[in-house]
Amino acid sequence: MKILLTTLNSKFIHTNLAIRYIKECSKDIRDIELKEYTINNQMDFILKEIYRGGYDAVFFSVYIWNVEDILRLCRNLKSVKPDMIIGLGGPEVSYDSEKLMKKYPFIDYIMYGEGEITFRELCMMFRNEKDIKDIKGIVYRDGENIHVNDERPLIENLDIIPSPYDNMNPEEYKNRIVYYESSRGCPFNCQYCLSSAIKGLRYFSIERIKKDLKNLIEAEVAQIKFIDRTFNAKKKTAMEIMSFLMENDNGFTTYHFEVTAHLIDDEMLEFLKNCKPGLFQFEIGVQSTDPFVLEACGRKDNFERLSNVVKQIESYKNIHQHLDLIAGLPYENYRGFEKSFNDVYRLGIEQLQLGFLKMIKGTGIRKTADMHDFRYKNYPPYEVLSNRYISYDEILKLKDIEEMVERYYNSGNFSLSIKYLVEKFYMDSPFRFYEEFSEFYNSRGYFSVSQGRNENYRILLEFYEEKIGMNVELFRDMLKFDYVSTGKTSNVPSFMVRNYPDDFKNRCHIFLQEDENVKKYIPKYEGIPAKNIIKNVRFEPFRYDVKNYNLNEEPLENECVYMFDYNISKIFEKSHSFKVEI
Secondary structure, rough: OOEEEEEEEEOOOOOHHHHHHHHHHHOOOOOOEEEEOOOOOOHHHHHHHHHOOOOOEEEEEEOOOOHHHHHHHHHHHHHHHHOOOEEEEOOOOOHHHHHHHHOOOOOOOEEOOOOOOOOOHHHHHHOOOOOHHHHOEEEEOOOOOOEOOOOOOOOOOHOOOOOOOOOOOOOHHOOOEEEEEEEOOOOOOOOHHHHOOOOOEEOOHHHHHHHHHHHHOOOOOOOOEEOOOOOOOOHHHHHHHHHHHHHOOOOOOOEEEEEEHHHHHHHHHHOOOOOOOOOOOEEEEOOOOHHHHHOOOOOOOHHHHHHHHHHHHHHOOOOOOEEEEEEEOEEEEEOHHHHHHHHHHHOOOOEEEEEEEEEEOOHHHOOOHHHHOEOOOOOOOOOOEEEOOOOOOHHHHHHHHHHHHHHHOHHHHHHHOOOOOOOOHOOHHHHHHHHHHHHHHHHHOOOHHOOOOHHHHHHHHHHHHHHOOOOHHHHHHHHHHHHHHHOOOOOOOOOOOOOOOOOOOHHHHHHOOHHHHOOOOOOHHOOOOOHHHOEEEEEEEEEHHHHOOOOOOOOOOOEEEEEEEOOOOOOOOOOOEEOOOO
């Protein structure tokens, strides 16, 4: 019997952990193949691949981003090969398995809950070594009847799951993103999160974790994303893992963690101070800064402590921080979300993610949706449309604001100009800037047309001229500084100041030919000919010294030249800039 384990990842660079665990648990009793596709592959291509593979059974790992495509594939596979056994597993099919089996007659099995042992026993059943009635965690079809077997107990000793990273093929993982778990479960009970449906927190042994990570580091994966819901739930374990990663840094692989900031104490802060810049990324779920809203969601947090921790880590300039908010939570209206937004925005972190509540199957908030008059999409990802506290019109406004935040804040392409705009004119409520800017976008029809790089800058200038209207030339220089700082360009757009002296290019070369200049500003280029250095730097004249401009002072023209160096690590900045005399 030939079996395929597969899934549709959201991107090619991603890897699926679930099917690897399942394969390792059963490879001693069954010949099993593993293949990964993406939601961007043509469905006809995947259908052809699986059909021509000659498989007797195919099992899919199912999530909110791939469930609809997988169901279409399964329907067609059953049409062209009626004898093929089709099974599903994963979070998107674990909480309404019987309903799905009744709705989709082409599904033969659904594994619900943790699937490693369930699939192994199913393989044994295929060899007549196990009775289907004795397999826990399985839903199966018997003629017209659907049978739901008892729930499978959680695996207490996670180390019994064989590692997929022993005897691995490094080429399979090189330059890819690997999802990794050091634990299962979560100590918290957030009702919008699927982890709230599983009680308890279980860890792999530290020896197992280190062995896995060492193998992945040697394979030079691009990034390891820890999928632990609260990576720092146990401080000692978290610090031991991070210490190991710091000691075994290969200069290439980076690490992403979901952490709870208020659990980071002074000892861990002192430890993090010594981390190499760019090695770690922290995703911190704030969701809301209203204690009443958080309590209604079953979430515990301490925003004052979180703020102190985030600011302290920010001061180290070595860890990229990504903070999340969720719109549509119970009891939080539009203006309440504005306050949460402002609270987080003022922390000055690298990225602020505006998410929208997803009424995920199996979560407490979905089970109590009627209590708050929730309306949500009846298809994945089940995103909220409205509730008793926020209207669909307001959700749509937040969607537009989310787009502005992504484009103009999270991109890092407008650092100086957005900082000036918000701190000078919108400090009472940064949210109001993005609100007004998104309304401006709508009024001009810009959301309906794809915008290129230059257009994004031009539109921001247009907004500034119309809505602010003061010191326009200063702001134009700020936009140019942002534009030039984001990457080497052969020219700047015509709507930016372009006052180049006739001999400007020659003066730039002369500057780089002077050893003292190179030694003072860009010593890494010492001994390199100017014609080679110029490939990595750019000189740009400005009417105002915008980088050193004081918000509290009247702007005065102060013509100057900045040199931008693009040959840097680009962890927190896209270039280094220096004011120079040429």
